[in-house]
Amino acid sequence: MSNLVEQIREALSMFARNGIEPALIGGLAVVAHQVVRATKDVDFLVEAEAADRVHDALLDLGYKCLYRSEDAANYVRATEGLDLLYAHRPLARHLLAQASVRETPMGRMRIVSVEGLIGFKLQGFVNDATRTRDLDDIRALLKIHRTRLDMDELRSYFALFNKPGLLNELIG
């Protein structure tokens, strides 16, 4: 367990050294937004302009790059994984800029909003329909945060992925 904490601390330190301010997304962000489940997913949203710097820094830390495109990258190091999404479109840039700061046992980190996280989870599901966990996460986030969510923002994400009816289905 301490390995995971250390991995995240090390990643945060690497980002700070390189002047990069990432935002937590993925399973750990789901946890941060009160849906506590087992996950070792370490996913960050970073500005696209920092992709090369982060790539070099992760290789220096011993990671191997499994995949890299203009939108995303996957890195592994022994039993540890680290995934990146690159913010280069206005929506992701906005979500990155609006991410709120949180003190955590791993250190201070920025976490994308619930609405943004749901948008990224939806994107993950649309890209790979076998990732039903993404839908489970969205359902759980909607249940916990239903009364406080910006529904217009959420509707815009579901419309963006041509799934306007799915939001109501997930709300139940």
Added chain:
Amino acid sequence: MNSSDSPDTHAGTAQHSANARVVLAREAGLSFQPPLVSVSGIDPIAEWLSLMEVVQMLCPVWPVRDKPMHGSHWRL
């Protein structure tokens, strides 16, 4: 009567004071969110760490991604 003594002004000042902390945080350039508490009343990340201690004992070898993420619908 001094205009600063008017009830409206006091109400405005009180409102301003109530918002002062938010304004200062924003002026510092940070959107700061205090730790949230889960249903159990514990910070969810601390709760996740406790959960993962147990998960680690039961499942010491966690599956690691062995194939890259795929898809062509990157719109965010």
